[in-house]
Amino acid sequence: MTEQLSRRRFIKGGLAGTVAVSVLKDKETQAAHDFEGYPDAMGVVVDLTRCVGCRSCEAACNKEQGLPEPAEPFDDFSVFDYMFHGQKRRTDEAHYTVVNRYEVPQLDHPLFRKMQCNHCNEPACLTSCFVNAYTKTPQGAVIYNSKVCVGCRTCMIACPFYVPTFKYSSAFSPRIMKCIFCYDTRLKDGKPPACVEACPQEALTFGKRIDMLEVAHQRIRMEPGKYIDHVYGEHEAGGTSWMYISPVPFDEVGLDTSVTREPILNYVKGFLAIVPMVLTIWPALFAGFHLLATRKDRIKESQTDENQEG
Amino acid sequence: MQPGKKMKQAAWALGLGLALLAPATGQAMSAEDAPESVEIDTLAELYGPVSFDHAMHTDVAQCSDCHHHTTGTDPTDPPCVKCHYGREEGETVSCTDCHAAEPFIQENLKKLENPEIFHIDKPGLKGAYHINCLGCHQEVGGPTGCQDCHQMTEAGEKRFDTGKFAPAGYRPGAEQHEPEKKHE
Ligand code: SF4
Ligand code: SF4
Ligand code: SF4
Numbered sequence: 001m002t003e004q005l006s007r008r009r010f011i012k013g014g015l016a017g018t019v020a021v022s023v024l025k026d027k028e029t030q031a032a033h034d035f036e037g038y039p040d041a042m043g044v045v046v047d048l049t050r051c052v053g054c055r056s057c058e059a060a061c062n063k064e065q066g067l068p069e070p071a072e073p074f075d076d077f078s079v080f081d082y083m084f085h086g087q088k089r090r091t092d093e094a095h096y097t098v099v100n101r102y103e104v105p106q107l108d109h110p111l112f113r114k115m116q117c118n119h120c121n122e123p124a125c126l127t128s129c130f131v132n133a134y135t136k137t138p139q140g141a142v143i144y145n146s147k148v149c150v151g152c153r154t155c156m157i158a159c160p161f162y163v164p165t166f167k168y169s170s171a172f173s174p175r176i177m178k179c180i181f182c183y184d185t186r187l188k189d190g191k192p193p194a195c196v197e198a199c200p201q202e203a204l205t206f207g208k209r210i211d212m213l214e215v216a217h218q219r220i221r222m223e224p225g226k227y228i229d230h231v232y233g234e235h236e237a238g239g240t241s242w243m244y245i246s247p248v249p250f251d252e253v254g255l256d257t258s259v260t261r262e263p264i265l266n267y268v269k270g271f272l273a274i275v276p277m278v279l280t281i282w283p284a285l286f287a288g289f290h291l292l293a294t295r296k297d298r299i300k301e302s303q304t305d306e307n308q309e310g
Numbered sequence: 311m312q313p314g315k316k317m318k319q320a321a322w323a324l325g326l327g328l329a330l331l332a333p334a335t336g337q338a339m340s341a342e343d344a345p346e347s348v349e350i351d352t353l354a355e356l357y358g359p360v361s362f363d364h365a366m367h368t369d370v371a372q373c374s375d376c377h378h379h380t381t382g383t384d385p386t387d388p389p390c391v392k393c394h395y396g397r398e399e400g401e402t403v404s405c406t407d408c409h410a411a412e413p414f415i416q417e418n419l420k421k422l423e424n425p426e427i428f429h430i431d432k433p434g435l436k437g438a439y440h441i442n443c444l445g446c447h448q449e450v451g452g453p454t455g456c457q458d459c460h461q462m463t464e465a466g467e468k469r470f471d472t473g474k475f476a477p478a479g480y481r482p483g484a485e486q487h488e489p490e491k492k493h494e
Contacts, residue, residue: 023493050441054456059470072480073472192414202437211422214429222389
């Protein structure tokens with residue numbers, strides 16, 4: 001399976017397809033089940049026993065992706081105390097990655113966890129997008145084409161890790177923003193992402209996803225008392241390119257342990273068929289009708305410089 | 311991140327010096343043969359070089375705590391003991407000779423494909439330094455702040471938006487209230 005995993009394989013014809021999706025089951029869903037990710041996809045193991053919360057990864061991402069100047073310097077650690085509506089910091093359009101601190105009773109020191117897009121093998125964001133804005137590249141990155149994005153926010157709802165967010169500064173061209181695995185500046189040329197390169201602790205280990213799985217399991221095997229015997233992301237959401245290993249149960253470091261092992265896309269399709277989309281995204285829908293009408297041209301136009309834009 | 315030439319030379323000199331000093335019988339090297347101090351500037355970019363007081367550290371740590379099995383002393387990590395117990399000293403003892411400055415470049419990732427390779431998870435140079443140094447410092451109460459070991463350079467201040475590159479209006483200590491997020 002060398003052809004890029006395209007949402008088009010699952011949902012043909014945009015909105016109509018989305019509504020009719022429950023009917024489309026058998027053949028198309030079967031294809032989804034057979035897809036176990038690209039064999040040469042790259043991956044990262046995030047080892048929470050190593051992370052010291054230095055925020056070097058955040059700083060590197062900010063510069064690599066040309067994100068806006070932060071509110072506070074990246075060596076200000078008071079950000080770990082910030083709470084927004086009772087929630088720790090999370091990724092958004094100005095921060096593709098954030099590190100949070102977790103106090104855990106088992107250890108005499110806190111743990112830190114970096115979060116970003118996990119680059120799912122079978123991304124729910126991609127499957128749920130009805131204008132085909134997302135692409136899963138053979139290198140493992142889940143990238144997007146903001147030129148065709150209509151700002152409907154379906155991917156925000158679909159993502160099991162709450163990753164995609166929107167830039168609202170321009171109301172007329174909403175733009176999805178998320179970690180792209182440094183695809184256009186690094187990954188496509190075989191280089192490690194900026195955050196990985198910046199990490200002093202090598203808490204982020206980069207390589208082929210299959211090799212990284214082996215590395216993760218070996219670390220657990222070699223020092224059994226040190227880790228929980230589980231690689232988060234090996235199966236979660238159908239498998240992700242970014243995976244975590246931890247000395248404490250994953251829910252204690254803010255990872256959702258109820259995420260299904262099956263690819264989210266099966267669920268998303270059901271979900272979208274049931275939830276009356278018009279009620280939740282009514283305004284975007286109108287925009288969508290217009291955009292759908294002109295979609296073909298836009299796609300054609302953008303295919304030349306496909307996904308160059310982050 | 312380019313490997314500093316100076317460090318390479320220093321590593322060579324160090325390796326060579328130790329090779330000459332080491333007794334030919336293959337017994338363990340001794341701490342007295344080692345250099346007094348080593349300037350670690352291989353990766354100096356965002357932070358300046360580290361002036362590492364080697365002599366002081368030989369008083370507080372075993373050779374094998376940092377050099378694993380290469381100085382001819384038995385390793386202390388349980389997984390290493392299985393193969394490297396009771397071995398002679400290695401041909402090389404400097405960190406840079408085993409730990410790659412750029413562990414994730416294609417050339418190094420390719421090596422992982424060799425099924426014979428046992429060390430599939432060897433940290434790169436920067437990782438090796440920090441995991442080992444900081445890990446021990448945390449255990450024994452040594453300095454753990456970034457700038458306790460290396461001063462941030464101007465490039466570093468720029469990268470971290472700090473010092474003279476701090477965001478306008480930033481006051482250290484005062485919580486910077488970011489605009490409320492509009493996630494719904
Ligand atoms: S983590 Fe979310 S945004 Fe990233 S690929 Fe998976 S579904 Fe998409
Ligand atoms: S992979 Fe690139 S875009 Fe993603 S968090 Fe790391 S530096 Fe940022
Ligand atoms: S750079 Fe590495 S050690 Fe520092 S916060 Fe990020 S993941 Fe943790």
